[in-house]
Amino acid sequence: MAGEKNVGLVLLDFWVSPFGQRCRIALAEKGLPYEYVEENIMAVKSDRLLRSNPVYKHIPVLLHDGRTITESLIILQHLDQVFPDTRPLLPADPYERAHARFWADYVDKKVYGSGSKMYTEPQMQTNIEMVDILKTLERELGEKEFFGGEHGFGFVDVALIPFTAWFESFDRYSFKKKSFDRYWGVKVAEVAPKLVSWAARCQERESVSNSLYSPEKVYDFAGMMRKDFGIE
Amino acid sequence: MSESPVKLIGCFGSPFVHRAEVALRLKGVPYELVEEDLSNKSDLLLKHNPVHQKVPVLLHGDLPAICESLVIVEYVDEVFDGPPLLPSKPLARAAARFWASFVDKQFRESWIAMFSADGEAQVASARETKANLTLIEGQLPEGKRFFGGDSVGYLDIVLGGIAHWMEMFEEITGVPLLAEEEHPALCRWAREYTADEIVRQCLPDRDRLLAALTPKRDTFVSIAKAMATQ
Numbered sequence: 001m002a003g004e005k006n007v008g009l010v011l012l013d014f015w016v017s018p019f020g021q022r023c024r025i026a027l028a029e030k031g032l033p034y035e036y037v038e039e040n041i042m043a044v045k046s047d048r049l050l051r052s053n054p055v056y057k058h059i060p061v062l063l064h065d066g067r068t069i070t071e072s073l074i075i076l077q078h079l080d081q082v083f084p085d086t087r088p089l090l091p092a093d094p095y096e097r098a099h100a101r102f103w104a105d106y107v108d109k110k111v112y113g114s115g116s117k118m119y120t121e122p123q124m125q126t127n128i129e130m131v132d133i134l135k136t137l138e139r140e141l142g143e144k145e146f147f148g149g150e151h152g153f154g155f156v157d158v159a160l161i162p163f164t165a166w167f168e169s170f171d172r173y174s175f176k177k178k179s180f181d182r183y184w185g186v187k188v189a190e191v192a193p194k195l196v197s198w199a200a201r202c203q204e205r206e207s208v209s210n211s212l213y214s215p216e217k218v219y220d221f222a223g224m225m226r227k228d229f230g231i232e
Numbered sequence: 233m234s235e236s237p238v239k240l241i242g243c244f245g246s247p248f249v250h251r252a253e254v255a256l257r258l259k260g261v262p263y264e265l266v267e268e269d270l271s272n273k274s275d276l277l278l279k280h281n282p283v284h285q286k287v288p289v290l291l292h293g294d295l296p297a298i299c300e301s302l303v304i305v306e307y308v309d310e311v312f313d314g315p316p317l318l319p320s321k322p323l324a325r326a327a328a329r330f331w332a333s334f335v336d337k338q339f340r341e342s343w344i345a346m347f348s349a350d351g352e353a354q355v356a357s358a359r360e361t362k363a364n365l366t367l368i369e370g371q372l373p374e375g376k377r378f379f380g381g382d383s384v385g386y387l388d389i390v391l392g393g394i395a396h397w398m399e400m401f402e403e404i405t406g407v408p409l410l411a412e413e414e415h416p417a418l419c420r421w422a423r424e425y426t427a428d429e430i431v432r433q434c435l436p437d438r439d440r441l442l443a444a445l446t447p448k449r450d451t452f453v454s455i456a457k458a459m460a461t462q
Contacts, residue, residue, distance in 0.1 A: 069326045098307040
């Protein structure tokens with residue numbers, strides 16, 4: 001990256017991690033150069049990762065001049081604070097900031113919480129929950145172009161967009177299991193059409209398209225995880 | 233905007249509501265507290281927090297409601313004058329947020345598990361809880377009374393519920409939740425925190441809390457035993 005000022009940023013990450021992707025998108029939105037380090041967390045974790053995140057031992061980890069910042073939403077806020085001349089992810093108004101933090105927290109608690117059950121729970125309940133979550137997000141998005149509203153593509157958009165590659169997995173995995181003679185599928189396009197359009201709009205941004213992987217790749221990864229957990 | 237009236241929807245004894253109250257009081261912000269009965273949620277609560285239907289909920293003037301205790305604390309810090317709650321330096325701020333998140337995720341899981349488990353499982357959860365508390369204790373700055381330094385700060389507020397719990401626990405079981413020898417700094421912190429002038433104003437009424445918790449005495453005794461197991 002000739003001509004770019006080195007701002008001392010290193011990102012320890014794992015390709016398919018939606019949390020890592022949040023950081024990649026944020027850094028790209030801000031035009032910040034950084035060194036990307038792929039940590040193979042499915043194998044043995046590196047010393048550097050274990051040293052920089054001793055509590056959770058997971059990625060993403062941002063190293064800024066050697067100092068560590070962990071947890072994706074915390075990393076995003078840190079970037080806003082230390083690089084104030086770059087495009088901010090959070091709006092300036094305190095109420096709008098609180099609103100954004102609430103919804104990013106919702107994504108963490110609910111989208112990730114329910115989605116990760118896909119590895120361990122094949123039954124119907126996961127789908128019911130996910131439909132409810134998608135409908136809630138659909139309502140919150142409303143007629144806005146992005147969750148950031150007047151601020152534009154922002155904190156909540158970055159928090160949520162990486163999970164959309166998993167929508168395809170929700171769709172396909174939901175179809176595979178039939179329970180109690182009923183057939184449950186989470187067709188995201190039917191349940192939350194505005195969300196689908198929103199996701200497409202986000203994908204038009206270079207920061208997003210360069211950071212995300214195709215739903216096919218994610219689907220394959222999810223399949224592998226389900227095998228590991230003994231579900232397939 | 234900061235002069236607009238503040239209403240806080242809460243419920244008795246909630247450590248999450250406590251966070252919001254302490255934050256407001258530290259900033260010197262007057263507020264009206266509306267106490268909810270969570271077994272019979274009011275229209276007010278359901279209207280303002282349809283997503284989670286939980287307390288605390290902050291209503292500031294005509295603004296839409298702000299929910300989730302940590303979101304409320306950060307909002308209060310940003311909007312009102314008074315001593316800063318979060319550290320201002322970026323790395324310290326990131327660290328404070330990290331530990332708050334740790335309290336609400338990893339620590340909370342092990343804590344809750346102690347209440348629903350018994351026997352070996354309970355002992356295992358107790359062990360995890362103690363390990364988590366040791367990690368938290370490590371964040372106390374050397375020679376300082378609070379996580380925030382010389383005065384109550386963000387992490388103190390986040391942990392506030394634990395401090396009060398520690399007192400109540402000993403009262404009910406006759407045994408301290410944490411052994412002084414194992415967690416000397418955290419025990420000392422709990423005493424400092426609950427004695428703080430401002431914090432004291434919004435700790436739940438002692439007698440009322442005792443009355444509410446005494447029926448669960450057996451559970452607490454079981455937890456005390458699990459915590460004491462090496």
